[in-house]
Amino acid sequence: MRRFFSYYTPYKMLFFVDFFCAVLVGLLELAFPLIVNLFIDELLPSGNWQWILFASAGLLLVYAFNTFMQFIVTYWGHMLGTNIERDIRNDLYAHIQRLSHSFFDNTKTGKLLTRLTNDLMNVGEMAHHGPEDLFIAVMTLLGAFGVMLSIHAELAVISFIIVPFILIIAIYFNKKMTIAFRELFSRVSDFNHMIEDKIGGIRLVQAYANEDREMDNFRKLNEAFRATKLKAYKIMALNTSSTYMLMRLVTVFILIAGAYYTMQGELTFGEFAAFILISNILFKPLEKINAVIELYPNGIAGFKHFTEILREVPDVQEKENAVPLTDVRGHIEYDNVTFGYEAKKVLNNISLTIHPGETIAFVGPSGAGKTTLAALLPRFYDVSGGGIRIDGTDIRDYTLPTLRENIGTVQQDVFLFSGTLRDNVAYGKPDATDEEVYDAIEKAQLKSLVDGYPRGLDTVVGERGVKLSGGQKQRISIARMFLKNPPILILDEATSALDTATELEIQKALNLLSKGRTTLVIAHRLATIKNANRIMVVTNDGIVESGTHEELLNIDNGKYRALHDAQYRFS
Numbered sequence: 278m279r280r281f282f283s284y285y286t287p288y289k290m291l292f293f294v295d296f297f298c299a300v301l302v303g304l305l306e307l308a309f310p311l312i313v314n315l316f317i318d319e320l321l322p323s324g325n326w327q328w329i330l331f332a333s334a335g336l337l338l339v340y341a342f343n344t345f346m347q348f349i350v351t352y353w354g355h356m357l358g359t360n361i362e363r364d365i366r367n368d369l370y371a372h373i374q375r376l377s378h379s380f381f382d383n384t385k386t387g388k389l390l391t392r393l394t395n396d397l398m399n400v401g402e403m404a405h406h407g408p409e410d411l412f413i414a415v416m417t418l419l420g421a422f423g424v425m426l427s428i429h430a431e432l433a434v435i436s437f438i439i440v441p442f443i444l445i446i447a448i449y450f451n452k453k454m455t456i457a458f459r460e461l462f463s464r465v466s467d468f469n470h471m472i473e474d475k476i477g478g479i480r481l482v483q484a485y486a487n488e489d490r491e492m493d494n495f496r497k498l499n500e501a502f503r504a505t506k507l508k509a510y511k512i513m514a515l516n517t518s519s520t521y522m523l524m525r526l527v528t529v530f531i532l533i534a535g536a537y538y539t540m541q542g543e544l545t546f547g548e549f550a551a552f553i554l555i556s557n558i559l560f561k562p563l564e565k566i567n568a569v570i571e572l573y574p575n576g577i578a579g580f581k582h583f584t585e586i587l588r589e590v591p592d593v594q595e596k597e598n599a600v601p602l603t604d605v606r607g608h609i610e611y612d613n614v615t616f617g618y619e620a621k622k623v624l625n626n627i628s629l630t631i632h633p634g635e636t637i638a639f640v641g642p643s644g645a646g647k648t649t650l651a652a653l654l655p656r657f658y659d660v661s662g663g664g665i666r667i668d669g670t671d672i673r674d675y676t677l678p679t680l681r682e683n684i685g686t687v688q689q690d691v692f693l694f695s696g697t698l699r700d701n702v703a704y705g706k707p708d709a710t711d712e713e714v715y716d717a718i719e720k721a722q723l724k725s726l727v728d729g730y731p732r733g734l735d736t737v738v739g740e741r742g743v744k745l746s747g748g749q750k751q752r753i754s755i756a757r758m759f760l761k762n763p764p765i766l767i768l769d770e771a772t773s774a775l776d777t778a779t780e781l782e783i784q785k786a787l788n789l790l791s792k793g794r795t796t797l798v799i800a801h802r803l804a805t806i807k808n809a810n811r812i813m814v815v816t817n818d819g820i821v822e823s824g825t826h827e828e829l830l831n832i833d834n835g836k837y838r839a840l841h842d843a844q845y846r847f848s
């Protein structure tokens with residue numbers, strides 16, 4: 278709760294103005310019953326029209342003032358809520374961005390989507406309505422009770438006898454609603470995850486003609502969602518209707534007791550009428566309390582989810598005294614490196630040295646750990662044993678952004694953002710000029726593609742680059758790398774999606790790019806890495822062979838030779 282209230286701190290002024298106006302709005306509602314009292318007991322018997330008009334004008338003024346206050350409460354109150362919602366969302370997104378790859382390996386994107394949208398909207402509503410409505414309600418109840426007391430103490434107490442019961446019922450249902458909404462939240466999250474997954478994979482669904490099966494799954498989830506929602510609404514309906522009944526009991530109590538006291542001469546007709554009207558005003562704060570009680574579980578569940586993610590500590594952390602990685606020579610050492618994904622051990626005591634400017638290729642069977650070996654260098658994951666050094670310093674001693682700025686990775690799965698060609702290429706250097714972007718595009722053999730589009734660099738690539746071919750996407754990621762210009766390169770199957778002719782051209786470009794840079798190449802097609810300074814064969818037993826293409830071919834019964842023979846057997 279302390280964390281929640283800390284979000285109000287920057288908006289103290291807004292909060293107090295909103296609160297003040299809200300209380301005025303609540304209390305000024307009491308003007309009407311009081312004026313009615315005055316009308317019936319004083320003004321009507323006197324027959325003085327001047328006073329009647331004067332009192333009516335006074336009431337009109339109160340209403341005009343209250344209208345203005347209403348505007349402030351509704352607009353500024355929601356401004357407070359939306360400001361807090363925005364701040365929490367910014368904090369959450371900033372934190373999510375800092376989390377490590379392992380978190381994303383194990384977290385559904387749909388869940389994060391729910392956290393960032395639905396959950397926080399509920400938190401925003403609670404932030405605004407929660408304290409404000411409760412406070413208005415309490416103040417209006419106290420104000421009403423005070424006015425009632427000043428008119429007739431006994432009747433005031435009778436009128437309020439039921440109020441505690443209404444509050445007890447509200448608290449009882451609040452507990453039930455909290456549980457129901459927690460379940461509902463989890464369903465929304467499942468739902469978002471499914472939509473994200475299945476709509477993202479719609480091409481696969483259609484290719485396998487699996488629409489009916491997916492529709493069945495969707496129906497089941499949708500039905501579970503409906504059932505959970507209905508459960509929550511049932512509790513809500515029970516709460517609203519029982520509160521309604523109790524509130525109407527208050528009116529009946531006042532009617533009976535008020536009639537009695539009026540007949541006894543303890544109450545004037547005007548006071549009796551005022552009591553009845555105040556009992557109607559009482560409903561408003563009680564309904565507000567009820568509304569907060571309905572809102573609260575949503576908001577609290579949303580905020581709890583937010584704090585859960587905030588408590589996630591990134592596996593990969595920057596040391597306090599980390600230094601920036603600058604003037605990189607590109608000397609890399611893997612020293613007895615051990616690593617595993619959770620329980621699964623992938624790398625065992627790997628040691629290797631890569632000299633500045635060298636191109637080292639990793640080949641070997643699928644799943645042996647080549648990609649993992651490279652992913653440890655930019656610290657997407659941290660080693661569980663041993664260490665990796667760049668230019669003699671452990672990579673954990675460098676600041677994370679400078680380490681990653683100096684390492685460029687062209688991956689097997691190219692991710693393009695929905696946007697233009699320019700946006701995607703310039704992602705490597707957001708402040709790049711058009712000349713620089715064109716230069717990178719030319720080097721990545723993309724010029725003819727860009728020139729072929731009427732809108733050139735402003736061509737929209739579609740979600741995840743769906744309007745481009747695999748080879749084109751790969752060349753865009755290579756163009757990005759030309760712009761980023763890092764001293765250390767990781768090319769993970771960088772040319773795998775290219776036809777042989779384009780591959781040769783790109784290979785030339787990549788050779789140019791890797792000149793003077795330390796380059797780690799992961800490749801299955803041996804033709805692309807023949808000229809590497811050294812080739813390492815990685816298997817489940819670690820690095821089993823190392824040498825130049827020729828040296829490795831000459832090893833009798835060698836693994837590299839076997840891979841080579843298998844690839845060239847039919848050529």
Ligand SMILES: Nc1ncnc2c1ncn2[C@@H]1O[C@H](COP(=O)(O)OP(=O)(O)OP(=O)(O)O)[C@@H](O)[C@H]1O
Pocket residue numbers: 382618621623641642643644645646647648649650
């Ligand atoms: N994020 C992950 N979480 C858990 N296990 C993983 C993860 N990424 C890879 N693995 C596992 O680690 C092992 C090594 O995977 P890696 O991708 O490094 O192999 P690779 O040699 O690059 O394979 P390929 O040549 O097919 O790309 C595999 O068994 C794989 O299933």
